[in-house]
Amino acid sequence: MRTVRQDTNIARERLVKGLALALLLLMGLWCVAGPSGLLAWGENQRLLDQREKQLVDLKVDRDHLKNRVALLDPRKMDPDLAGELVRSNLNVARPDEMVMQLP
Template sequence: MWTKHHKQRRFGRLVIPAITVAFVSYFGYHCIHGDLGLIATEKFEQQRLDREKDLSKLTEKRQQLERQVSLMSDGSLEKDMLDEIARYQLNVSRPDEIVIFNNYF
């Protein structure tokens, strides 16, 4: 009959749990503080929201410019609009006029 005797070690029982704790700690830390962790995800989400606000502002500005261009295009040339834009950009007025700037452009 063959029997195997081995000596009970104190630290032998703790090797597997210690390795497990090390792996869980390592991956747990990187889940929170890593490049794709929870904190980085919150920063990405904040950047996304900021960029959506910028996009909506730029879209609104583009629509304003498209409206102005449509008023100055051939076939529907508004002389008042053309005169207003020219005066605003060239900073020209007659001596008998009062100028009020509204910063449309």
């Protein structure tokens, strides 16, 4: 026959095991669905690929701008680029050029 003390020990033991199981399940859930868990891994990989592509595009733009800056150097300016910039920014045309307006 069980005593009251044995019943409380069994109940306490079940409670401790239940809390330990709940804690382990919570930790497992955090490892799978947390901010750095397995489900977030794919999203992070997709963002990394997207940012690497963006970085490549920015490097191409930077190289293009470096080339334009080198061509605009006052000591050795490219005359074609200077003429293009003057015509586009100031709306200036040479006497031998025809301006055609498109509808």
